[in-house]
Amino acid sequence: MIRSRLLLLATSACALALTACSGGGGNASAPAGDTVSVGVLQSLTGTMAISEITVKNAEMLAIEEINAAGGVMGKQINALVEDGASDPSTFAQKASKLIESDGVSTVFGGWTSASRKAMLPVFERTKNLLWYPVQFEGNECSPNIMYSGAQPNQQALPALEWAVAQGHKSFFLVGSDYVYPRTANLILKKHIEKGGMQVLGEAYVPLGGTDFSGVIAKIAQAKPAMIINTLNGDSNVAFFKQLQAAGINTKTMPVMSFSIGEQEAQAMGAGLVEGSYAAWNYFQSLPSDANSKFIAAYKAKFGKDAAITDPMVHGYLDVYAWKAAVEKAKSFDPQAVRKAAASLGGFDTPMGKVSFAANQSLVQKAYIGKLKADGQFEIIADSGKDIAPEPYDALAFPGKTCKL
Amino acid sequence: MSGSAISDLLLSVDGVTIDYSGFKALDNFSMTLNRGETRVVIGPNGAGKSTLCDTIIGRVRPSQGRVLFKGEEIQRLPEQQIVARGICRKFQAPGVLLTLSVRDNLALAARKDRRWWKSFGTGIPADEKLAVEEALESVGLTHRAAVEAGTLAHGEKQWLEIAMVMATGAELLLLDEPTAGMGPAETSRTAQLILGLGDSRTVLVIDHDMSFVEQLAAPVTVMHQGKFLKQGSIAEVRADAEVAAVYLGHTA
Amino acid sequence: MDALFLNQLFNGASLASLYLLAALGLALSFGLMRVINMAHGEMLMLGGYLAWMTLLVVPGALGIILAIPVAFVGAAAMGGLIQSTLIRRLSARPLDTLLATWGVSLILQQGARDLFGAVGVEVRAPEWLTGSFVVFGVTLPSARLFIILIAALVLGGLALLLLKTRIGLLVRAVNQDRMMASASGIDVKRVDFTIFCLGSGVAGLAGVMLALLGPVTPNVGQSYIIPAFLVVVMGGLGSIVGTTASAIILGLFAALAQIFVDVSVAQMLLLVFVILFIQVRPQGVIAVKTRQLDA
């Protein structure tokens, strides 16, 4: 009896002791010894894990390659992987742990804007640096984040320009109910209206939602020339299936998607979405030696069926950009690194030569792809020139600029 | 306690029909009870005895008819208000609160002020305390007062519930099979308990056990198929051919 | 607006069919055992994956027809396993059953993730289910018509089973008075088991229907399970008629609300509607009066 009581006491004591033990470690941003620690912080569990694990893989691949090639300034990279659990507060907590308890020099990670927003105060407080690899809605510009994913003017707007050039004049906007679709659509609407064209409707379904009957009925009634789709993940399968079932032909009413990449296409059964369009800064089908090499390396490590997507390549190039910036700054200090990164100039990546602008976002091209039966995209157009990133769309958010 | 016939009338069940999806558990049933009276209701299984209690206490609502208590209609009131007016019932299967102590069970029953905002405290008024101790005494559970009611034997649970019903201070007590599962000694003790209530309480007892009914020596109402069949002393009822037929017909 | 209204009326019917298929099993076993299986959504998921596997073996136009019995049997077997190993042991503790089966649901979801991948698989509807009919300007997708038809058949089948067969008689007896049924020699546990399997099987079948309209993923069951719970709450205890009426009301409500508001808001309104409904009829759409004491 008393023994079991002690058990309870012990467990509660452990609760506190565990907290005490889980920490420790110094707070050094100038690493001693032969290694330098960096954080890799993605959701390994929860709803976002499906996407974020692939980015984690790409980031780990880059780190291994760099280590195999001699490391950064003679130091091997020690990657500390943490799980953000698809929960913003966990991201904030783990970022704080990586920086303050584990003393990492920088962190690669995040996918949703929610996770980035939650981590931002941590990075600003600790003056550390986050490398964020995913397209987002802009409207943010922190000195402690390097934004390599597309700003709206590097993905959504080029896609609209292309669609207009194809003669489409009326649009229906469908999205998952969260920040990126709503804000991207806000920007698109301003541009569509300014161009004298029409937005015939706008509809959102909850994240992960699979009932599109009402949305599709509205689309069928509105008869837009093109559907602009910012649905996320599984919802796309349901949307395209129900579109098809309702007799809407995506050949006559084409769909432009901003969140369907190779991974999603593979999962959806490409037959369903074949012929629909997507805009990204990278497609797996991009012809270049650097890309082929990256794809081969990834597949060798993570399986030959793995699909390669835009955010993965951004995660991968982030690590290389950090290495280059460290070597340019000759320091692991995040402040020195971010300054060096913004003045690196062009560097080679699987998606071609890119560079970081002074506002710490990536200068990159946009591509329009058409989905083929094999789940790969045929690149049918590109922006031609490199597009300078604009966190604040001048039309939708006049007067806002990014000052760093 | 003298007075006119009207002021003597405590409860009147007036033409009540209870319909369970087509099956009439009570069929235009009427009866009355006077203050201080003890009445026994008997009848074969399915005669509607328990349903009668259910109706009076508000567990089921009549589709026709009225229930008058002290001259006021109560058949639409919420249960707790019916209880507040002075009716309390012992259920067929013991309805004690199993995880509370015997004393807590009785304290809840004896409590006068049952409004929730008066429940934030532990103190018990002296008169309620006294009522609890008396109730414990009367059913001989004083030495068991601190144990969890769930650990009591079946007979003890029955007594605890009877004690609870008594402790509420209700004027009308409905006792649904108070001796179920009791041996002869316990049964006669229960009868003594009920007889000891005296004139201040009106009691309606439902039971099968004829020896128990005889000990109560109270007027008997016989029900059959939801209807009133006979009323009279136990001897009269026993001698009645119709009653015999009903019971025989039932057993046959 | 008129075409949209008619369209949503039809969509409401198909949504109601899905709600009904998802909720029937829950309602049946709730009526009988007073327990809710939180892993019921995973029976839908299982049905979806079984349909996918069936189509791998038997591609072709009739694969989907074959998938229906396969999913039914597979989900029924899984349901039986859960009932006999876990739920039976918790029968007197309905809230604990809720929680324990939620644990089962977590494990089944993660199991599916490890077996089939987190990405999900696609069940391709055969040609004859991808088309649509246009009637009075309303597009009626064959897949949705098929779902309504299946729901009607399942409902008819269940009605026959409960009203005309011996097992149905036993179920009704146990439903009425469990103690009495048990006392009169009915193997109550076996009735429970049978009904639980049957209910799970129907959910598996619902999973096949869902696969026609959306993806099959480890968490596909989650998207319809909460409306199905609401159907049970509103349907009333142990009544198939009540469950059906409740599914139709909620399906139509959800679909028609979408004419005016977003899906997100429609979801909120659905709950508000149910809470308002129980103000009027706390016993559900259909209440079977019994003499059993609840407490």
Added chain:
Amino acid sequence: MPDLSRLDPLKPFLPWLLLALGLVAPFALSAYDLNLLARFMAMGILALGLVLIWGHGGILSLGQGVFFGLGGYAIALHMKLADLPSGEIPDFMVWSGRDSLPFWWTPFSSPAFTIAAILIVPTLVGALFSWAVFHRRVGGTYFALITQALALAFSTLIISRQDVTGGFNGLTDFYSVFGFGLASPGTGSGLYWVTLAVLCVAFVALRWLLASRFGILLRAARDGENRVRFLGYSPTPFKVVAFAIAAMLAGVGGALFTLHAGVVSPALIGVVPSIEMVVWVAIGGRYSLAGAIVGALLVNLARDAVSSAFPELWLYLMGALFIFVVTLLPRGLAGLVKRKAA
């Protein structure tokens, strides 16, 4: 029941031991670990409420996240406004196409209003919601299912009203609370002490409440709702009041959690997090206040330790643990003792 617990000489010391550990923690732990502990203690406050309604009231709520969120959002609104240059609106409103503050935001610039809102709003919502269900005598499993639908509806609504709630992103990027800078280490430990104090007050208050006649009646209504009714009590107000108190504790816990975490978002308040809250209490012990606190600490620590290293394992572990505890150990860790004592 009381005799049994008196058999055990150590039992009265358990809360004191927890308190002692809580008092020592700020001197033994790093700032990061202290922050982590404080978050878990904030969750512990919510867990106490579940002991009241679930353990003693038999009311299973799968929607405590809603009240946690109401408290969290209330303090977040205040902090968003506090850091705002005058005449501006929060950034997310701009990019959601809004140009003015919604009217119901403005009073949150007052600290007094905010604190009142944290205490009152969840309580009131909890009371109204539970009354609407309980007064129609709908309870048990039905109530649990309805609360789950509430969690879904509430989180969906927060997400879809992005222009006024911050949507899926939630609210974050706070700099000060009631004039104290959040970045300063003093504020961190100060908030820890506040959390510890609130936890202690809640613990003592609930202990008193559970021992009072209210507690007895709540347990009575759990075990025999109709019996209580036929003793002349209406069980509804007892259940509603208990639910409202639990909602208030959840709201206070949510507000404190938001202060420690620096973010409040729909990811914390939906269906799955709401069930996980029940898991803490199931594991710690649904009848035991101290057990619930221990459960909240242990489960969250375990998640912290396991989910990064073995993400797949975590879900299996949580599912299996839940099944195990609920079927074989319904009194949770706290019951390990009681059962053997008996």
